Amino acid sequence: MTRVVAQGxxxxxxxxxxxxxxxxxEMGDELHVIVARRENVTHKEPPILPNRQRRDVVAALEVVDEAHIGDEDDIFVPIEDIDPDVIALGYDQHHDVDAIESELASRGLDCMVRRASGRDPRYDGELLSTRKIIGRILDDRS
Incomplete structure (x- = not known):
């Protein structure tokens, strides 16, 4: 069985x-998703919704086998606990693949790091970004 971890x-x-x-x-047989804690999101605006709510919504998706909230101090702790074969990064996530692979190796974790494919909007006005969705809400409701 191939275990995959995605995060966001x-x-x-x-x-x-x-x-x-x-x-x-599709990269494996079992998908675990790690939902970033609000307090750990420093590369962009922090999420609006609480950690648990975001985790529960992700867990409700059919393709997700299990959803987890990230560790407070060390983002690699849940990865160690799950022990995946593949870490799937989003096509536009800011993570450095080499740095992740180096940290995995230093912790004795043997797994591949792969990037998921991107997706273009399929119709005029379709939004594929939380930032853009929030922007539209603010524009349309103000």
Whole structure:
């Protein structure tokens, strides 16, 4: 059995998230998703929704076998616990593949790091970004 881990913020689930998680699920037999803790999101605006709510919504997706909330101090702790064969990164996630592979090796974790494919909007106005969804809400409701 090939165990895959995907991770992200998943603040407002949109078709881009569904594509990423579906692509990640196709990389193996079992998909675990680690939902970033709000307090650990420093590379962009923090999520609006609480950690547990975001985890519960991700867990409800059919392609997800199990969803977890990330560790408070060490993002690699859940990966150690899950012991995946593959870590699936989103096509546009900011992570450095070489740095991840180096950290995995230093912890004795033998798994591949792969990038999921991207997805273009399928119709005019389709939004594949939480930031863009929030922007549209603010524009349309103000």
């Amino acid at each position: 913020t998943f603040d407002i689930i949109h078709p881009g998230h569904v594509h990423y998680l579906s692509d990640a699920a």
